[in-house]
Amino acid sequence: MxxxxxxxxxxxxxxxxxxxxxxxxxxxxxxxxxxxxxxxxxxxxPSPRAIAAMQDAAREAWKYGDAQNHDLRVALAEDLGVAPENVMVGEGIDGLLGYLVRMLVAPGDAVVTSAGAYPTFNYHVEGYGGVLHKVPFAGDHEDPDALIAKARAVGAKLVYLSNPDNPMASWHPAERVQAMIDSVPDGTLMILDEAYIEFAPAGTAPPIAADDPRVIRFRTFSKAHGLAGARVGYAIAAAPLIAAFDKVRNHFGMCRISQAGALASLSDRxxxxxxxxxxxxxxxxxxxxxxxxxxxxxxxxxxxxxxxxxxxxxxxxxxxxxxxxxxxxxxxxxxxxxxxxxxxxxxxxxxxxxxxxxxxxxxxxxxx
Structure with a gap:
């Protein structure tokens, strides 16, 4: 052959x-x-500060980026009120979702999401042989109760919720999202995709409990920060799960220019x-x-x-x-x-x- x-x-x-x-x-x-x-x-x-920082970093593009994303992780941790060990930086939420699915989903494993929710997540699940179970939206909102019920019924490894939601732009208040986290079945990890959280009303995001092993949050610099082309996302989760990313991630996946732009943007309130x-x-x-x-x-x-x-x-x-x-x-x-x-x-x-x-x-x- x-x-x-x-x-x-x-x-x-x-x-x-x-x-x-x-x-x-x-x-x-x-x-x-x-x-x-x-x-x-x-x-x-992007922020003018981010543009200037990326221009400066371009002069050092001959260097690999910091494989630990140290400065950005420390700055994010301080901003979020968590420890750097609770933060992982990666190539946008898409890249981080791919690493997470690689870590947790083996062929035949069940994963739950909403019919019509973010298709790139589904792409990763299918790419590693996972079996997608989809529940319908309730009106124009994702349905946390139905997602949890399905996760419990199929023994899901992962259950995905975006809040605010894409593609409908709807959202649930923090209390409803926290109730979903509190209902996650044993053996299931909840993915909380908060890519649009900067645009949401106050009271949309539950307080971050970074040591909670039931949930991992994803956020990004692609939306409000205007750095979609730089590919910078980050995850917030319990330290053992964050450490596990080092088993599978592309350690030089983040270029110096992207790191510099995100760090400068974070400080430009x-x-x-x-x-x-x-x-x-x-x-x-x-x-x-x-x-x-x-x-x-x-x-x-x-x-x-x-x-x-x-x-x-x-x-x-x-x-x-x-x-x-x-x-x-x-x-x-x-x-x-x-x-x-x-x-x-x-x-x-x-x-x-x-x-x-x-x-x-x-x-x-x-x-x-």
């Missing part, structure tokens, strides 16, 4: 990418989008406050545009607004396609009944002006 001998698991998996990026679509279209409002990036950019204010104003503008076209914006605790198109998934997909044809990049949930909606990222005024111009035309074409 010539060529590589793939494992049976890999042979049985499709080659897939959980998200088709706007660049891929632009290459296929042969032209750029005028409004890039689909990837939940911070269109308001004024920029973070400004981004939050701009996102809030942009959410209001998106909601106004949606209502002006007869659509229903859903309440949002994130940097995007999910807009109910008022029909079914087929109609929403037509709206999405018509917007793309008019050079507006947005996305939508992939599972019914969530797929009656489209999802629009917060952005500056010029980007939202394009949306306001093209949405009525896209709706007319989708209906016609």
């Amino acid at each position: 010539t060529g590589p001998r793939y494992t049976d698991l890999v042979t049985g998996l499709p080659a897939s990418v959980p998200f088709v990026g706007p660049e891929t679509q632009e290459r296929a279209r042969g032209r750029p989008f005028r409004a890039r409002l689909g990837a939940n990036e911070s269109l308001f950019g 004024a920029w973070l406050a400004e981004v939050r204010a701009r996102v809030s104003a942009a959410r209001d503008r998106i909601a106004e545009i949606a209502r002006g076209n007869g659509l229903t914006p859903l309440p949002s605790a994130t940097n995007f607004v999910t807009v109910d198109c008022g029909a079914d998934g087929d109609f929403a997909r037509r709206v999405l396609a018509e917007l793309a044809a008019r050079d507006v990049f947005v996305r939508m949930p992939g599972v019914a009944p969530l797929d009656r909606c489209i999802r629009i990222s917060a952005g500056p005024g010029d980007q939202l002006d394009v949306l306001a111009e093209e949405l009525p035309r896209a709706l007319e074409a989708a209906r016609g």
Whole structure:
């Protein structure tokens, strides 16, 4: 036999990418989008301090990054009120999820999530042979009670909840999330994905009990900090679980430039406050545009607004396609009944002006 001998698991998996990026679509279209409002990036950019720090660090790009991410872990620990031993830094939440699944999920192990929740988590689970068990959303919210019940029924190794949620931008108060943590079955670890927590109302996140072995939290610099392209995420958990990441992680996965940018951004409270204010104003503008076209914006605790198109998934997909044809990049949930909606990222005024111009035309074409 010539060529590589793939494992049976890999042979049985499709080659897939959980998200088709706007660049891929632009290459296929042969032209750029005028409004890039689909990837939940911070269109308001990184902190000026972060940009300066990354420019300085670029001069030392010949060096490997600190394999322990020491300075960033210490700064995060101080900011969070935990010990550095409770913090792990990695290549975005995506990278850290991959390491966690590698540590805990063997072929055939059960994992519980919501139907329509973050697909990259599912990608990692399937990539290591885990068996996904999905429960439906309750209205436009993930259902903590159903997630726990399913985890108990199937003996899940992991149960995943995002709060605030992607793709619906909904959220649960801290008390409901803490009740879910308190209900986690023996032998199950709860993943609490808080990628959008900086945009959420006060009282959304339960207090961090870093020594609680039942839960691991994930947060990121990709959203409010505007460093999606730098790939910096972090996990907060009990020290033994954090230490176990050193068994599987890519120790030089974090480049010096990303570490420097995240460290500088963490200290720039004024920029973070400004981004939050701009996102809030942009959410209001998106909601106004949606209502002006007869659509229903859903309440949002994130940097995007999910807009109910008022029909079914087929109609929403037509709206999405018509917007793309008019050079507006947005996305939508992939599972019914969530797929009656489209999802629009917060952005500056010029980007939202394009949306306001093209949405009525896209709706007319989708209906016609």
